[in-house]
Amino acid sequence: GDARSNNRPPREHYLKRISEKARHTYWLNPEGLAYWDSGDSIASLYAAHVDAMVEVRNLRQLEDFVVRDL
Numbered sequence: 001g002d003a004r005s006n007n008r009p010p011r012e013h014y015l016k017r018i019s020e021k022a023r024h025t026y027w028l029n030p031e032g033l034a035y036w037d038s039g040d041s042i043a044s045l046y047a048a049h050v051d052a053m054v055e056v057r058n059l060r061q062l063e064d065f066v067v068r069d070l
Contacts, residue, residue: 002029002041003036004039006040012045012049015046015049019049025051026054027046028056029043030055030057033055036053
């Protein structure tokens with residue numbers, strides 16, 4: 001997802017619980033990095049609970065992510 005709250009209360013405690021139980025947690029964000037934390041985006045709030053939040057908008061970025069983290 002794009003980490004936008006849609007003007008609803010954040011529910012990062014759910015993500016925190018998932019991340020505590022998982023070996024690794026990555027957020028593949030389809031929104032451009034320049035838009036994170038703008039408007040109703042709370043990307044930094046969620047990013048605090050994952051190993052990495054990465055912009056993945058196309059196959060090249062997905063490939064770069066997979067190759068980097070193997």
